[in-house]
Amino acid sequence: MEEFTTVCLLLLIPSSVSCFQLSSSTIQTLNKGEYLSVENPQDVLLSPSGVFSAGFQSVGVNAYCFAVWFTRNPTLVWTANRDQPVNGKRSKLSLLKSGNLLLTDADELDVWASDTSSATSVELLLYDSGNLVLRETKGVVLWQSFDFPADTLLPHQQLTRFTKLVSSRSETNHSSGFYSVFFDNDNVLRLLYDGPEISSIYWPDPGRVSWQNGRSTYNGSRIAVLDSLGNFSSSDQFSFITSDYGAVLQRMLKIDSDGNVRVYSQESEGHEWYVSWQAILTPCSIHGICGANSLCSYDPGGSGRKCSCLPGFRRRNSSDWSLGCEPKHNFSCNPSASYFVRLPHVDFYGSDRQFTSNSTLEDCMNLNLQSCDYKAFQYKFSEDRGYFNCFPKTFLINGYVSPDFQAGVYLRLPRGKPFSMQESLQESSAECSNKTITIERGYVKAHENRNLKLMAWFAYNIGGFEILCILCVWCFLMRDRRRSQANECAQSYLPIGSGLKKYSYTELKKATKGFCQEIGRGSGGIVYRGELSDNRVVAIKKLSEASQGEEEFYAEVSNIGMLNHMNLIKMWGYCSEGKHRLLVYEFMENGSLAKNLESKSHALDFRTSFHIALGVARGLAYLHEECLEWILHCDVKPQNILLDSDYQPKVADFGLSKLLKRDDSDNSKFSRIRGTRGYMAPEWVFNMPITSKVDVYSYGIVVLEIMTGKNPMKGGDQDMNGSGREGRQHGLVGWVREKKSKASSKASWLQQIMHPMICGHLETKKMEILMEVALQCVEEDRDARPTMRQVVEMLQGSCN
Structure with a gap:
């Protein structure tokens, strides 16, 4: 309450904050009332030995982030405002007299803050560990960057149950990407692909249980750390040592924009970084890397990983493979208007609608022609059972080509449209968005007209009381909003490895016409009939808050998401938005x-x-x-x-x-x-x-x-x-x-x-x-x- 009121008063009376410019090129401490300016390249904090620097770094055209980086071989390890860069003029990081560290844009918009306060003297320092620390002069730490990592973990920096690493969008776009490493609610360290429409766990292997992956779920401490010698250990019993283990080198563990986690080392300051460990050796097993309707292939001895569109599809964006491919032609629901093309050694992880055992190829084709939802099917021989199984696919996601995969996929294509397999499988490098960020927002230029300044000052003070009231209300609303966003973020990382679609509450409310057609009711919630935007009829279960808590919600989503049997209900997606929790199932015409x-x-x-x-x-x-x-x-x-x-x-x-x-x-x-x-x-x-x-x-x-x-x-x-x-x-x-x-x-x-x-x-x-x-x-x-x-x-x- 007091810190929000303080922020409001500081916004209302900016003249009360006395800041002065620092000019030294070897700044090691930022004290109360001082600031660092984006316009002065010398405004950089240095660690005692000069290994790390902290200041403003350009991340695009007229776009800057306040960051920490290795000094001699500039490599970003932490950013304060990666998703909201500031202007290249009149932006600054200020240590206010209240003890709050505040990053403001050119138009004096608050972009980021440490949300701290102290009545005693405080100082901002950069340690040789790379940790940016705001502390009282007595040594009490008020805030530190190690508690709020971006995409990098430095030696002796702990990854905990309250933190996660989030990849950048690409090598040149440092905004938040689709991949993250975090401790799941079962205490296991995991990698998650959280795309625009679907999310799924891809490491450790989601097709195996925790103990088969060498992980333990019985330690609730949720701590992982990399030491300076190259040893990584996690509370879920996952550990490794780097290829250069034993030598004291500069190291960093990073989740890259391609979804892989790697440890980088350099022999001495200024030398090139090299990979001394990586989590995933088969890059095509990383989900979402090539987008929907595409295939990932990997040549370890040649050109590396490649992405290609499926036959009958073309790239959505020539510079961003994560957006996948789109159909070249319209598809008809008429069974006679479609045919199937076999793609050998191809598989798509997840999105199986159902499973039919002991099926013939003809029966499998006929089954897939019955619905527009079926885009392809896998026809695979089961050595354990001695017969073929049919797996219809509703979404063509996480596709990959591997010579080790003996089965294949039959892709549905419209008749009358010839497709060249050679033309469709033109390969290109798998890259995410390389767009630079441009700050369109302008900045206010200084004017010398004193009369205009006097009029502005007078109007400002006349409306001061009203503005104070409005800002205080805004502060309370932002506090509640941050709490709501924090809760929503905590709920978004479910242990789901099946490619379930995430729906917004607005989408499902529209699909059910305001939850008006009830088709079932139980102690856990009410089930409504709904129709999605793609005309699919679904059953939407709206869970009651009192009857089902987080444990039961996670159980239902996780358990159903990984099941695949014709006599078990199929779930298509879910919604976890604030207090709203909903599950989207296939619709059963004859009810219960x-x-x-x-x-x-x-x-x-x-x-x-x-x-x-x-x-x-x-x-x-x-x-x-x-x-x-x-x-x-x-x-x-x-x-x-x-x-x-x-x-x-x-x-x-x-x-x-x-x-x-x-x-x-x-x-x-x-x-x-x-x-x-x-x-x-x-x-x-x-x-x-x-x-x-x-x-x-x-x-x-x-x-x-x-x-x-x-x-x-x-x-x-x-x-x-x-x-x-x-x-x-x-x-x-x-x-x-x-x-x-x-x-x-x-x-x-x-x-x-x-x-x-x-x-x-x-x-x-x-x-x-x-x-x-x-x-x-x-x-x-x-x-x-x-x-x-x-x-x-x-x-x-x-x-x-």
């Missing part, structure tokens, strides 16, 4: 299984019901056994099973899911009870170890509900009441078992418990197997329950 079961007509016949049960089992088996990490859904119920136009089931709502290490010996520890009453396994109630068998139990209850039409939470018969362990034996499970034990034949007990609509189309053999499987799943003893893989095998066996 719960709504279908509640329908008076009960339109689900036995064949449909059986395929729903089998599909849900396949989805859960994938979660339990085929994911790289072990995922428990923890809330399997009809409300979380959605049905598409063909009544194909998709398991949804991973807000309560639990992701665990497969080799974790303590998988039984959960922070709280998860699930919905009536579907929860006994382990939750009686505080027993939690395993994947809790999902098996819930699945069994869902199958019984489908077949009988009786809701386990509502009862239905007088002998289905009860609670606790005793109640379980007299609830839906006990009621079914009692009917079975008293029946005179297998067919009779099935007819007694089946819903009338199902009984009319009874297939006795399949029905008997399905009910036996369901009863096995709801055994009190979890060891007596089958796994979901065994459930799938038993149900598939009944189809033979």
Whole structure:
């Protein structure tokens, strides 16, 4: 509060700040009331040994940043205002008498500030470590540049949970780029591509779990540091030594504009920098480097990395590959108007819409011709399974060519438009934007007209009170805005490696017409029907603030984002903007299984019901056994099973899911009870170890509900009441078992418990197997329950 008021008063009464120009060429200390001017090249702070300098550096045409750099071989290591350069005249960095360090532009606009204050004497110094420090004369540090890194980490400068390195836009454009290195919310040091439309983690390998990458998630300190000898160590157990380890050299760790992290060394001051370590050896594995609709190729012994447009596409911008390529011709949704071209050894990371196993090439092509959203597909042989799988692609992002990749991609192109593969794959160097920054804003020239000055001074003082009020209100608003931006920034780096699209809240509000068409509601939030700008119909889940916190939001986004199965809901994107958190899913035409079961007509016949049960089992088996990490859904119920136009089931709502290490010996520890009453396994109630068998139990209850039409939470018969362990034996499970034990034949007990609509189309053999499987799943003893893989095998066996 006091510092904002002080800033406002200083803005209102600039004549009260007495600053004087420094002229020494060897300035080592900036004291209160002094300033450095952009117009005086001698206004430079030097470290004691002269290794580092601090002052104004040109970053474009009439564009300057206040920066710290190596003196003898000028290399920027820190900038205060990288995204808002100042004018080349009348801009200055001032150490005010209030103790605040303030960078102002030519028109006296505040561009950057340290937001500090002190009643005692303060001074600004540059250490030989490269750290720019504002401290009281007693030694108390008020602010230091090491706490606010740009794209470079110097020896003994700590990277922490509160800081991150952000790349420059290019080698000549020092504004913030698309790549960053930071500690994720799971305590792992990661590299993130945060592009204009999508974001994704690309290092360490997002296709592997943390322990497979040699990382540990069990240290919450989140500290990484490079020492002067060339040793880097991080709290997630990642470490390395440089190729020149052991010698005391000038070093810096930097995230470059191409998304790679490198350590640069120089033997002595003024010599050329050389790379002594780099994080990524295969440059084409860096996401977003060539933009959408393009391919990255790498020749280690030749010309290095190259970018090229796909056949039928052309570059969006001749000087910026990160913007990718655009189609040369319009594409038609008519299946007969398209054909496919095979691109060997090509892959696109992420953006798979769905996954179809054991598919023929013809079936895969026909599937991709059914929707305008499908731009290509990958047809890949699975050596483990012994058959081909089909992977439709909705976005052509993160494309690369590698001889080691045996499969290929089939690209969709319009008929009647001949394309030359040789012409399309013309290669160019992969460069980001090289545009220089021009400050269009002018500066006010001095006038000698004293009468005009007097009139201006008089008008200024007359309006002083009103301006003071306005500025104070503005200060409060800016404080709240900074807090909001800080929260938003903290939420934007999710552990997402699947290329999910980021939507703004305004986009999704427009898509749902102001959230007017509700299609579902639960404890976690409300689901609305929406239509995106590309005419795709989607389901948009607006999470309620009270019911789902950050942990659950991260769980749902992260878990669904890396899943790829035809019986699991597909998420297309998300929104995390201030307090708004929304998830964008594919739209399911037939709604939830719960709504279908509640329908008076009960339109689900036995064949449909059986395929729903089998599909849900396949989805859960994938979660339990085929994911790289072990995922428990923890809330399997009809409300979380959605049905598409063909009544194909998709398991949804991973807000309560639990992701665990497969080799974790303590998988039984959960922070709280998860699930919905009536579907929860006994382990939750009686505080027993939690395993994947809790999902098996819930699945069994869902199958019984489908077949009988009786809701386990509502009862239905007088002998289905009860609670606790005793109640379980007299609830839906006990009621079914009692009917079975008293029946005179297998067919009779099935007819007694089946819903009338199902009984009319009874297939006795399949029905008997399905009910036996369901009863096995709801055994009190979890060891007596089958796994979901065994459930799938038993149900598939009944189809033979």
